[in-house]
Amino acid sequence: MNREFKRVVLENSDAIVKMWLEELSKNRENDYTSTISNELFNNTNREFVNIIFTSVENEGTTKELESFSERLVNLGWPLSYLTDGLQSFRRVSINYLLSQSKEVNSDFFSNVLQAVDAWVDPIINQLVNEYSGSWENIVSLQRVALQELSAPLIPVMDNITIMPLIGTIDTERAKLIMENLLDGVIKHNAEVVLIDITGVPVVDTMVAHHIIQAAEAVRLIGSTCILVGIRPEIAQTIVNLGIDLRKFPTKSSLRKGFKTALQLTNRQINDIEKNNEGIEKILGSLDRE
Known part of the structure; x- marks a missing residue:
């Protein structure tokens, strides 16, 4: 300068x-x-x-x-x-x-x-x-x-995992979902996978196709896929589009899907209070004897 x-x-x-x-x-x-x-x-x-x-x-x-x-x-x-x-x-x-x-x-x-x-x-x-x-x-x-964060796989119990999906699903994200799903099923030795679409705003033919592909891939490696979060408007859309989702279970909520997952893994939810009442009755009858 x-x-x-x-x-x-x-x-x-x-x-x-x-x-x-x-x-x-x-x-x-x-x-x-x-x-x-x-x-x-x-x-x-x-x-x-x-x-x-x-x-x-x-x-x-x-x-x-x-x-x-x-x-x-x-x-x-x-x-x-x-x-x-x-x-x-x-x-x-x-x-x-x-x-x-x-x-x-x-x-x-x-x-x-x-x-x-x-x-x-x-x-x-x-x-x-x-x-x-x-x-x-x-x-x-x-x-x-x-x-x-776009396709997390969360192990919630032995042999049961959940994949919550939020937002729009495009081709790139669908590929990531498939990869994470298959890797996670093998890594966590999952027998049942719940795909929760409660946070997916639109389920069109492309989204449904990707979900079916993911569920079919999970089935091929020996696990079961349950689709949860089927809202009334999504159910109506799926029916109108003629999409066949009969190959794997569907539930309206994560709670119902989790109960089904427990049944598929030979487990169930017991009411502790009712069990305690039953135990107290048995103990009471023994005391009277």
């Missing part, structure tokens, strides 16, 4: 920053930052401009850019805040530097433009790269978390 330009910029930093902050505040009324608190907005702007001027002193980009862009991603600020802010800073800097010169000719104007571009462009490039990298990393982590 030109030494003279660096000296002028640093000596007039307060004036340039003031003009830039005023422009940001003026444009704030009609953009995405209008909903952000004044304190957070002002603190972020001042941190931003400190990083910009630090790059002048260091004659290059700084490590602070990485942490700054990462914080903006975590706060949910859009990339346009960085790009718009830097473009605004470019305009303000050029206008101010030109206004301080007594004589502006084409050579001087060209030199100012080149100097400001050489200062601002590397910052834009690094901020965009760092922001994009941080955003992609967060999106990747979220995608993994969603995949883990």
Whole structure:
């Protein structure tokens, strides 16, 4: 960076920053930052401009850019805040530097433009790269978390597992459901699997087809699949579509499905209170004898 330009910029930093902050505040009324608190907005702007001027002193980009862009991603600020802010800073800097010169000719104007571009462009490039990298990393982590939650298989008792499904089922998710279902059945040695579709808003031909495929795959590896959460509107839709779900049991609620699962694994639910009453009667009769 030109030494003279660096000296002028640093000596007039307060004036340039003031003009830039005023422009940001003026444009704030009609953009995405209008909903952000004044304190957070002002603190972020001042941190931003400190990083910009630090790059002048260091004659290059700084490590602070990485942490700054990462914080903006975590706060949910859009990339346009960085790009718009830097473009605004470019305009303000050029206008101010030109206004301080007594004589502006084409050579001087060209030199100012080149100097400001050489200062601002590397910052834009690094901020965009760092922001994009941080955003992609967060999106990747979220995608993994969603995949883990989209088709969970929960062992509730020996040989009985439940897969609760919530939300729309598309082809990609159906494939994940199939994989998790088969892996989980083998891993947990499940004899019965309950697929709960209570949280699935729409069951159309495609969704029903995927569910039938999953149930058939479970049957082929020696387990039984029970479909639970059949609401009246879903039952009517299935009938109207002519979908055959007779190959495996269906129940209207998870409670009923779980009772069926217990029966299929030679177990049942006993009423403890009734059993206690029966035991007390037997003991009472023994006492009388």
